[in-house]
Amino acid sequence: MTEADLIAAAKRYLKEQYAEDTVAMTVTRNGVKDGSGVLAVDCTVRIGAETSDWSKRFTFTRGRITDMSARRR
DSSP: OOOOHHHHHHHHHHHHHHHOOOEEEEEEEEEBBBBEEEEEEEEEEEETTTEEEEEEEEEEEEEEEEEEEEEOO
């Protein structure tokens, strides 16, 4: 998986799981190798008219997101 693939998967996950639209996403650490590992990002998301800034960590296992943690910035 390329970094672009990982970012696309993270954006899709946020939309499907939390109804969040991604306004901006910057990778702060890419520890995903062969489809498994952690992708850390800083992002701005929107739900309805409200936007908020977050640091999020997506855990990938065999190319799929299996967990996510988030901390508001």
